[in-house]
Every structure is written in C-alpha cells, then in structure tokens.
Amino acid sequence: xxxxxxxxxxxxxxxSLLGNVFLGGLYYLKAADADLYREAATGREEERDFLMRLxxxxxxxxxxxxxxxxxxSRYSREQVNVLDTEVQWRLFHFWFGAAGxxxxxxxxx
Numbered sequence: 557x558x559x560x561x562x563x564x565x566x567x568x569x570x571x572s573l574l575g576n577v578f579l580g581g582l583y584y585l586k587a588a589d590a591d592l593y594r595e596a597a598t599g600r601e602e603e604r605d606f607l608m609r610l611x612x613x614x615x616x617x618x619x620x621x622x623x624x625x626x627x628x629s630r631y632s633r634e635q636v637n638v639l640d641t642e643v644q645w646r647l648f649h650f651w652f653g654a655a656g657x658x659x660x661x662x663x664x665x
Contacts, residue, residue: 603646606630607661618658623650 610626620643624636627645637644642651651660 619656620652
C-alpha cells in the first residue's frame with residue numbers, strides 16, 4: 557500500500573513557509589534593533605563630542621550662568637535647567653558646590 561505523497565508534501569511546504577516567515581520576522585526585528593542601537597550610539601557620540609569641546613572652558617571657577625550660556629550658545633533650541641546646585645542639560649547633571657564651583661558632572665536620568 558503506497559502512502560499518498562501529496563498531503564505530506566503540502567504539510568512540509570506549509571511548515572517550510574511558516575518557518576521562513578518566522579525567521580524573516582526575526583531577521584527584521586534584529587535589523588530594527590541594530591538601527592536603534594546605532595542611532596543611540598550616534599547620539600552618545602554627539603554628547604561626548606560636545607563635552608570634549610566644552611572641557612577646555614570648564615574649570616572649577618566656571619559659574620552656573622556661564623555654563624548655561626555656553627550650552628545655550630551651542631544648542632539654542634534645547635532646554636537647560638539651572639537649579640540651586642546643578643545645571644541640567646539632556647541627561648547631563650553639572651553639580652556645583654556651596655562656593656559655586658563645579659564639583660561633579662554626571663550622566664543619567
């Protein structure tokens with residue numbers, strides 16, 4: 557008795573197509589993640605480059621107003637928050653001591 561091959565071939569073909577669709581979806585998601593990571597890395601590089609250009613002007617004697625003015629001169633459309641003890645820009649926090657001197661720079665939310 558011969559086994560009918562048509563139903564078996566249809567099942568194999570259907571499973572093959574489903575597998576290809578699934579793997580194609582995974583490939584698309586990995587490519588989308590890679591694009592997001594690339595964009596995030598580019599953003600971090602831009603912020604790093606900004607700080608590297610800003611470092612010669614930074615010193616313990618820089619004031620909050622001077623720092624905020626320097627950031628606003630380069631990024632006029634972005635918000636710079638000047639608080640009692642810190643200046644916030646993007647995810648950077650520039651901390652100032654009681655004497656008004658720059659004591660720390662941190663990155664984070």
